[in-house]
Amino acid sequence: MNQTANYQLNQWDPADRILRTDFNSDNEKIDAALKTSADAIAAETAARESAVSAVSGRAGLQLIREGSITEDANTINLQLTDIDWSQWRAVHLYVEPYTSTTSKTFSATWGSNSSYSFGSMSGNRAGEAPENLLHIILFPLYQSQRYICAISMGVSSPGFVEFSSRFGADKYIRLSYTDTTYLFQAGTIYKIWGEK
Amino acid sequence: MMERRILTCWPDGSQTLEIVEEPEVPEADPAGEPAE
Helix, strand or coil: CEECCCCCCEECCCCCCCCHHHHHHHHHHHHHHHHHHHHHHHHHHHHHHHHHHHHHCCCCEEEEEEEECCCCECEEEEECCCCCHHHCCEEEEEEECEECCCCCEEEEEECCCCCCEEEEEECECCCCCCCCCEEEEECCCCCCCCEEEEEEECCCCCEEEEEEEECCCCCEEEEECCCCCCCECCCCEEEEEEEC | CEEEEEEEECCCCCEEEEEEEECCCCCCCCCCCCCC
16 A cells, blocks of 8 residues: 555555554544644744744834823823833924914923923814824933933924923923913823834 | 923823913913923
């Protein structure tokens, strides 16, 4: 009796006896070969998923957190204490401000120090497509002890800013109206991304 | 006195609203915290 080239499965000639044990032997070989193949596919799939995950963790923008304010307020403090500045090349803050007026401007500052200003800008009317969007790109460059440097966009005078305060300081970004007559409205959106 | 509504957005997603009183003509730094 002949056998196949790869798995040595039985091949009957006309004169060969047909025995149950030959079929059982073939089935055991097929079962073992299928299991080996399935295990190899599973291992390769896991390895590829792990590799993709590792690359994804170091590519593009990653959302650190997002939210929208639930109460009207004159001042919003966006706490940044959860950010490990040593892990990011850049951190992006995006704010879609909805405000009680669009004719008055609010300021964006690093902490409460008004001299650490990213600029001032107007808000948007609730229910309308937003036109005024704040986008601040902070550049820690993997160093929490670096002085704050950033590009500020959406403000009336966009540009580069640098402050004598460090990323690692326990800080927040403050959006605030000087006059308490004016409010940020509930629904104002903020998003923080990290960039590797 | 005027009331200032200060909303803090925390890393865990929670928010706290603090209402503080301040003079009618507010200064540039509303919370009055010292500069670094």
